Amino acid sequence: MLRAIAIALFAAVGLAVGPLKAEVIAITDATVHTLGEQGVIEDATVLIRDGRIEAVGRDVGVPREARRIDAMGRIVTPGIIDAHGHIGIVEVSAVGGSNDSSVSGRHFTAAFDVTDAINPASMLIPVNRVEGITRAVVAPSHGSGGTLIAGQGAIMDLGDPVDFITRSPAAMYASLGETGAALSGGSRGAAMLHLREALQDARDYRDNRSAFERRERRDYALGRLDLDALQPVIEGELPLILQAHRASDIRAALRLATDYDLRLVISGGAEAWKVADELAAMNVPVLIDPLQNLPGRFESLASTLENAARLHEAGVRFAFATGDSHNARNITQAAGNAVAHGLPHDAALAAIMAVPADIWGIGDRVGRLEPGLEADVVVWDGDPLEVTSYPDHVIIKGREMSMETRHTRLRDRYMNLDDDTLPRAYRR
Known part of the structure; x- marks a missing residue:
């Protein structure tokens, strides 16, 4: 009962975290900062299965059932x-x-x-x-x-x-x-x-x-x-x-x-x-x-x-x-x-x-991108330590997270002040 209530509450506020079952995900063409023994790997693939990292490297095969995320050379790090x-x-x-x-x-x-x-x-x-x-x-x-x-x-x-x-x-x-x-x-x-x-x-x-x-x-x-x-x-x-x-x-x-x-x-x-x-x-x-x-x-x-x-x-x-x-x-x-x-x-x-x-x-x-660890992975649109950089994808325990927040909903709601669906007080 408590589990059902918690899930319903989380979904009710519009913050669902994605599918309850972890997917097979392949992040390809990535610059991977493993923070482990492999260091930084260019043109790499991070393969995620059952909530864990299955493989990291240049020659990782991508299964047919995997959902691909093309990093396009961008930086991938642990969470x-x-x-x-x-x-x-x-x-x-x-x-x-x-x-x-x-x-x-x-x-x-x-x-x-x-x-x-x-x-x-x-x-x-x-x-x-x-x-x-x-x-x-x-x-x-x-x-x-x-x-x-x-x-x-x-x-x-x-x-x-x-x-x-x-x-x-x-x-x-x-x-x-x-x-x-x-x-x-x-x-x-x-x-x-x-x-x-x-x-x-x-x-x-x-x-x-x-x-x-x-x-x-x-x-x-x-x-x-x-x-x-x-x-x-x-x-x-x-x-x-x-x-x-x-x-x-x-x-x-x-x-x-x-x-x-x-x-x-x-x-x-x-x-x-x-x-x-x-x-x-x-x-x-x-x-x-x-x-x-x-x-x-x-x-x-x-x-x-x-x-x-x-x-x-x-x-x-x-x-x-x-x-x-x-x-x-x-x-x-x-x-x-x-x-x-x-x-x-x-x-x-x-x-x-x-x-x-x-x-x-x-x-x-967690903390590194190495086989066997839980898949907490972030794909960045730039250097993670630059103020203007932002994640494109956030994955926790193999599940991709929604990028929607209270902030983005408020931004989207009032971005177009000419929208007739807005309350009259907020229109131009």
């Missing part, structure tokens, strides 16, 4: 992965009823999971999808009166109105720096103390669960559901995403990761370039906004448009992220700006496709 944002849980940022990104109060912290709040019929999904975004990391945020640990995020695909979860939970989120200090009584030292207490309690709970259930253990700072949610973090199965901008805050996060053997990812990282060697030595990846260049806060005084280029030179893994819901699609423009400030073009593409897939543990499914 873009929004490495950090709120697609599906924020519709109108200023309207509380459509914003499910955060919780207030201290009843739940680590246990809060955005998965059940994701709306696959959000109007913002097609708006971002038609510009090449095929997967999105949906992250919780810190709300007013919230806690240091924001909760758990998920990964979704932007093509399926029902089976849209790629991974859940995908990560645990918390904050250091100015945000962490504000949520912990005013000091960075207090934020780190609270975080260490939570991790220590999670360890003690793991080692003494039976005693806890018999009420023979001390009280913990967090509730049972939060302690349960932290178990994959302390076991190294789930990454801890720590928001930190200042170099000293990043170093504090690295010490925490060492002390508790955590899978750490730094989010924000305005001053990450200053500690690039340390990040590279510990193989800690960073999620950055390549357009961040102004010191909006004291913790980001060393912001620079060369952040990505310097991290790349030092061997740090990084992915680009806007932290947005409405305009995550602008990530290609941001990546292009990073290229203009010294980052190699192929590294910029990787930062929005292959690297986020690896960071989030789905590199065996």
Whole structure:
């Protein structure tokens, strides 16, 4: 019943994603950026069958039943992965009823999971999808009166109105720096103390669960559901995403990761370039906004448009992220700006496709154009990192997506103001 309702709702708003059954598709005469071992292949064919990439190369045979897409020499890439944002849980940022990104109060912290709040019929999904975004990391945020640990995020695909979860939970989120200090009584030292207490309690709970259930253990700072949610973090199965901008805050996060053997990812990282060697030595990846260049806060005084280029030179893994819901699609423009400030073009593409897939543990499914991977594929009308370029075709898990959005419908409706079918108020 729920499946039928979801499909009907998705179709009702005019955003159908194409046939429910994946086709056999052959994209021919393409310049394919595989982002894998094959690199860039000219005059290539990408063959898609049963939702997966069957073959990529110059001498790929095209089956008779395949639907051909003639790329005419244009660029073909993997789909873009929004490495950090709120697609599906924020519709109108200023309207509380459509914003499910955060919780207030201290009843739940680590246990809060955005998965059940994701709306696959959000109007913002097609708006971002038609510009090449095929997967999105949906992250919780810190709300007013919230806690240091924001909760758990998920990964979704932007093509399926029902089976849209790629991974859940995908990560645990918390904050250091100015945000962490504000949520912990005013000091960075207090934020780190609270975080260490939570991790220590999670360890003690793991080692003494039976005693806890018999009420023979001390009280913990967090509730049972939060302690349960932290178990994959302390076991190294789930990454801890720590928001930190200042170099000293990043170093504090690295010490925490060492002390508790955590899978750490730094989010924000305005001053990450200053500690690039340390990040590279510990193989800690960073999620950055390549357009961040102004010191909006004291913790980001060393912001620079060369952040990505310097991290790349030092061997740090990084992915680009806007932290947005409405305009995550602008990530290609941001990546292009990073290229203009010294980052190699192929590294910029990787930062929005292959690297986020690896960071989030789905590199065996998406992020590259290689046989066996799920077919998230985009055909571009120009260089993907140029502002004027736009996708001609977007394919998610082997199904071609509609290129219609709320924006295109409004454009088409009012393009001809002499149309007699328009309401009188809109005619010339």
